[in-house]
Amino acid sequence: MHVLLLGGTTEARRLAELLAAGPSPGLRVTNSLAGRVSAPRTPPGEMRVGGFGGAEGLAAWLREHAVDLLVDATHPFADTITRNAAHAAATVPVPLLVLRRPGWRRVEGDVWHDAASLTEAAALLPALAARRVFLTTGRLGLAAFAGLTDPWFLVRSVDAPEEPCPPHAQVLLDRGPFTLDGERELLRRHRIDVLVTKDSGGAATAPKLTAAREAGLPVVVVRRPPAPRGVPVVGGPEEAARWIGAARGKRVP
Template sequence: MRVLLLGGTAEARALADRLVAAGVDVTTSLAGRVTDPRLPSGAVRIGGFGGIDGLRAALAEYDAVVDATHPFATTMSANAASACSAAGRPLLRLERPGWATRAGPLWHWADTHQQAAELAARLGRRPVLTIGRQQLAAYLPALHDVSVLARVVELPSIGVPPGWTVITDRGPYALPGELALLREHRADVVVSKDSGGQYTWPKMQAAAQLGLPVVVVRRPARPAGVATVHDVEPVLAWIAELHTGTGKI
């Protein structure tokens, strides 16, 4: 049983650990956008496939695909759905639940990053952006002249205004550190994607404790017709069912 795991998330690393321990032949694919990624157990490939056609060709080497990419990695998920359909390979989506059911009274939802930037500009003058480096450009027009603190894993390739501060850090985070960060910056609004999970949830707790408004970018729509589970155990059962028909690896 050869499994291609589209990774880059904590859930993907946890799944790779379990599959390797069970003796499953798994290869994790990472997009290569981070210079020093956290590597999972098992074989790893880094870099894109060259679109749908490239991924479809690569699937000749695998029996099944698990898409455990970030909830906002829409292009990869769409390509996986199309390529697996064309190649006749089973596909399962592993995605952490979002935060919608945990929303606080000071949360403001946005459908796009541009909308989130405009909301943040109306809500405060010292925003903290925790939306990743690839989307920072969408915030420049609305927040160009305010004191922004942007936290990213790696420095952005774009230039930022002189009033912005960019720091590099990588979760998981803890509440005391998040409180200290917001207090030190004198933050008056926090901007986040609806990433879900526990790794970055403490910033939401910190914002609530300090009474700060939070702007949350909604998750994009996922490809239709792809079965989705929210933790590792159902994935293991799915792979076992494909491999042995017993539900046990």
């Protein structure tokens, strides 16, 4: 059985480890990375890096390489590849599973402002009287904030962000997991008054939310896009591994 695992996340890497370590003779796993991170953490199994050329290109790859099962374990905001995966899986057809870590939940003391997009998030900042913004939405999409000339931005990402960036910005290249003490110090040292983040979920980058709550700071949270309709969704690698095991059991030789 050939599984194509669309990865690049902690959950994808953990799933690849579970599949490699399990009693799974005859299971072939190909990990696919988009190639947007310069030094990705590589999981066990076969590797391919780069795009497929849209939904049609992915469908052609699934046929050419005799893929039996497609797992989308990409970032919760990788909406384009998720839509392409759903289209390609339905076209071939092959079963598709979406692995998405649960989103963050608001707790008492949080001062969250929901936004449907980065553009909407940027539009909220003047009303919040933002002067020093901690921007943790990744290296893509910063053009939404480029027109804000008054606030100063601390932009944190794994790799250098794409232009255009806000005119008053400092780039901090760093990769999680982050500690609560570290996030507290970051907010204090840079005198941050607003945090902007995507609802990526997971524990690796959650300490910034706790630090912001402790400091009483407003947080603009960009909502994640919905998963494709009619596609099974699981929240963790262990559940995904069990789903794959069940799918293997149903497969007719």
